[in-house]
Amino acid sequence: MIIKNLNRVITALFLCCASIILNPGLLFAQAGVQGTQQNVIKWMWVGGLRSWFSNSGSEGEYFRRDRTTYVAQDQIDGMLYPGEYNNRMKGVKISKAFWLGTTNFLDPVSNVLYPHKIISAGPAGVYMGTEIIAEESFGNVGIKMLGKFDHPNVYVDNTNSSVIEFNDEVDEIDDALPSDRMLISKFHTSIGITVTRKIIAFSQQYHDNYYIYEYTLKNTGIIDRSGEQKINKTLTGVVFYLLGRYSFAGESYTGTGVGDWFPAGSSWGRNTLIDHVGQDESHLLAPPNDFQAMLTYYGPHSSTLFGSPLSDIGLPGPRATNVLTLAGTQFSGIVLLHADKAPGDTTHDKSKLISTVSVGADATRDITNSPGFQYNQATMTRKYLEYMTAGHPNQTLAEQVGKDPVTGWPNAYANTFGTDPGGSIATQGFGTYDLAPGDSVRIVVADVVAGISRNKILEVAENWFTNNTSEFVLPQGYKNGTTTTDRDEYKNAWVFSGKDSLFQSFRRAIATYNNNYNIQQPPPPPDxxxxxxxxxxxxxxxxxxxxxxxxxxxxxxxxxxxxxxxxxxxxxxxxxxxxxxxxxxxxxxxxxxxxxxxxxxxxxxxxxxxxxxxxxxxxxxTMTSNPAYLTRPAGVTLTTVARDTFYTGDGLTTEFILPMSVADTSGTVIHGLSINVNGVKQIPASYSVTFDTLRFIKAPLGTIEVKVISPTEERSYKLSEIRIVPNPYNLKARNIQFGENDQTTLDRLAFYNLPPVCRIKIYTETGDLIETIEHTNGSGDDYWHSLTSSRQIVVSGLYIAYFEVTEDYSDDITGEFLYRKGDSIFKKFVIIR
Known part of the structure; x- marks a missing residue:
């Protein structure tokens, strides 16, 4: 099996170590991935959850592509679920980051004893080569993808058409792997801790909306690209700190700027709500939800046109059109699966979750914007004390904004809470640990996205917008009954059933981990x-x-x-x-x-x-990325003009001798027979046909219907039968011509009843040639998308199409010429834009 290895490599910027120490302010404008090592990106693409990962160990803001070029496209970038909607939305992730800290650290580079030494990989920047050092001897600059099997070959009309072909980059096949994919990255840090991160993904339908992350932190003493131990000391007070910034603008934000309708600031998470469960006594849930987890979701926005926070739950819209949808229905969260009690003691210790504070995304950029501060003592101490070991606030952010104590629904506008214009970052801190040389600890979490289905979104949106006064059916298990006439209660109950789905996925991920990743597997896909x-x-x-x-x-x-x-x-x-x-x-x-x-x-x-x-x-x-479509046999079909019916009993063979041509019900003329058995099946033959009684004869008496066309009324092979559809083309009707949901056909004109091989030239009314189409696939169809040869859209006007046969074409039975090379015809059509 050939394993593809087409890793996305981003060229790193080069900065000297002195600039990091002496000029941290310079780095604000250069946030992103910097340093002396390559940033290698790999995708997880085989399940419903789709996201990318970096060999830096973090997926911060604009870590995949540079901010300058992709400031709009990549504001939201990753954790997309369900994965097929990548053209409608960007996911829920703005950034995923981590900090790693220790106490009383004598830095071998600056020769300063820091009370708190912090390594930062995001959210806004990371410096590779000196702060995060990818293990270059492992995989491709420290990252490698394992697969249980390679993805299938998928072709449409002999063209590679797999939706995952170029993003499922498997480096090594391991058929003993319990999951579909496992992504492993390995990197060192400038405090001497080597981190191995394993990301585990399943494609089975009950487990395809989460990733499991295994982090192993080991005191190796390796602090640079040499790979040699440079530090030999016990690291005290070690804390591993996860940070996530989320947006739930959903399909209101495409990143293209075309048709976007997201509320102001929602694309960078200004109104994102952050909640936690299980972190302290006051937030414990009853079994089976007695886990420790962070969850984030869409918070009502004050720009809503629907009058209240309750009306804006789920982000109904778009506001400017008649399209009915709910864009903000997803929930995302991270649940703790395991945290070692201590080095050498793998007992799960829930008390290792020591911090769940929310970090202001913009007002504290000096805290969150790595990599300029690994030598700034005041900043590192602030990070360690105010965030990484800060404990658990009495109220989560969602509780501070306001939520109903019974339903849990937000009852206030989230975007007007607080003073930070960037919103908040969700965090989870794990520790503290003391790691002697060679010691290691393991922390395991599951990252989940869940919500109601696309069908349910459209159904609820339709009912809510039309304000139907009849009773609405509520989700099964809803606390306040089975039906309601309150459209907001109906909508919000369904939206927040997505939270139930999130918790269900938390429980499944916990069970999967506890079972050593051995879940029931479906059959493999066709290869x-x-x-x-x-x-x-x-x-x-x-x-x-x-x-x-x-x-x-x-x-x-x-x-x-x-x-x-x-x-x-x-x-x-x-x-x-x-x-x-x-x-x-x-x-x-x-x-x-x-x-x-x-x-x-x-x-x-x-x-x-x-x-x-x-x-x-x-x-x-096996999902296809390129379209298939019906082509038309060359020529034009005429209507049946004669009919007769024959009866047959239990005989297995029936003969017809008819000195004429017949057509099947699709209109295709066959020089012989086409018969319809009980209106069910058509069989082409040459004057006779043999039936399989087990397939076709349902009773002792059946019917065989033959549609007869006289020899002079067979399929017409005349250029005059060529049709241009629609004619006229009217821009105002573009959405109903070839599919209202298909953006690729909005400007399409079809040429029907073509010769199998011909040349189509399109001229303006004044005789200027604007496009030439070589029709060579042997069908009777071809298409033009209203573009000139220079790829410019045409304007309103009268156009002339010239059709010229470029090869002789004859009947394969009689040898009669049906089209001759050089035959030609002109056709006029009108475009109204």
Whole structure:
């Protein structure tokens, strides 16, 4: 198996050590990844949760791409769930960072004894090579991806079309891996602690919305790129501190600036709410939710047009159009799975969670903006005492802003709380530990994103916006009944059922960790999936590698129209008893784009969460990124003009001798026969056909219908039958022509009934040639997207299309020429923009 290794490498800036010590202010303008080592990025892409990771051990603001170029696009960047909606939203992550601190540290570089020495990897910057030192002998500059198996080959019309092809970069296959993917990074720090971070991801449908992080902190004494021990001392008061900045603008923020409608400041988390559970006695929850976790979610914004904080829960909108959605329905959080009690004692110790304060994102940039302060004594002491070991506030940020004591819903505007214009950063501090040389401790957390489904979002938004006065159905288990006539109660109950889903995922992650990552696995996906456009169908085929899996029970095929970041609909299913490895989609409509995926499934016997429900392979393994569509056979179809009906009994063979041509119900002329058995199946043949009675004859008496077309009324191979659709093209109708959800077809014009091979030239009314299309695929269709050869959109006006046959084309049975090279015709069409 060929393993792809196309790691994204970002060239680092070079700064000298003296500039870090002497001029920290310079670094404010240069926040991001800096230093003398490469910043290597790898993605986790196989499950529903999609995000990127850096060999620096942190994923801070603009760590993936530079701030100057991508200031708008990457304000939110990662932790996207569900992953297929990457064209509609950017995720919930602004930054993920960590600080690592110790006490009474004699720094070997500055030769200063610091009461508190802090290493910072984000949120706003990191310095690689001297503060964070990637282990260059491990993987690709300190980072490596392991996979249980490689992702499948996915093709649409012979073109690579996997949605994960270029972002699932597996370096090593390990079929004994308990998870689908494991990303390992290893780096040293300037205080002599080496950190090994393992990120574990599953694609099984009940476990694909979280990552498990294992952090191992070991006192190696390595402080630079030499890889040699330079410090040999016990590190005291060691604290590991996680920081996360989140946004829940959702699909109101695309990063493109086109059609955005997010409330001011929401893209950088000004209104994000932060809550904690289990951190102290006053925040303990009853089993099964007796865990320690941080959670974040959308807080009501004062710019709402709907009158109250309760109305803005879930971010209904967009405000400026008639599109009905809820953009802020997701919940994100980190749950503690394990914290060693001490070096050599792996007992889980809940008391190691020692700090859950919220950090102001902007007002304290001197605290959060690494890497300029690892030699600033006052700043490091402030970090250690005011944040890393600060304990647990009496009230969480969500409680300070205001939330209903019964429902937990926010009841005040979050963006007007406090004075920090950047909002707040959620934190969790673990410690303290004393690490002698060679000692290590392990901290394990799960990072989760959850919420209501896309279908439920659209359903609730539709009901809420239309203000239906009938009773709304509330989520199962809701405390205040099963129905309500209060539209805000209805909306908010459903939005906050996403919090229940978050807690459910916390419990699943805890169980997974406690079971050594051994979860029930679905059959693997087909390792090859092909989709091919056709004239009367789109043909799908896949490999059979999963069929030897224990409890394998067939396949399911799903399809989406117009775009692949939308809801897919199941169109086919087979079981082990009637298993096939192909499917013809005959219900596609010409002119529309279609996307597909195929899933393997088991018989449900191994499902320990919903017994009897099949476990299925991840849809992302086979989801297509390029569209398939119907092509049209060359020429034009005429209507049936004659009909006769023949009857047959139990005979297995029936002969017809008809000195004429017939067409099947799709209109395709076959020089022989096409028959329809009981209106169910069409079989092309040459004057005779043999039936399989087990397939076709349902009763002793069946019917065979033959549609007859006289020889003079066969398919017309005339250039005069070429059609341009729509004509006229009207910009105001662009959303309904070839799919209202498909952005790729908004400017499309179709040319139908074409010769199989021809040249299409498009001229302005004054005779200027603006585009040439070479039609060579043998179909009767081609498309133009209103662009000139210089990729400029055309203006309103009259246009002329010139069609010229470029190859002779003859009937493959009679040899009669149907099109001759050089035949041509002009057609006019109008564009109104």
């Amino acid at each position: 090859n999936f092909e989709v091919n456009s056709g004239g009367d169908r789109i043909r799908l085929s896949w490999s059979s590698n999963a069929e030897s899996w224990p409890n394998f029970d067939g396949y399911r095929v799903y399809r989406a129209e117009g775009r692949n970041d939308t809801v897919f609909t199941q169109i086919f299913e087979c079981s082990k008893n009637n298993v096939v490895n192909s499917y013809d989609d005959k219900n596609a409509i010409r002119g529309f784009n279609y996307y597909y995926y195929v899933q393997t499934k088991d018989n449900g016997s191994t499902n320990d969460i919903e017994p009897g429900v099949p476990l299925v392979s991840s849809k992302y393994y």
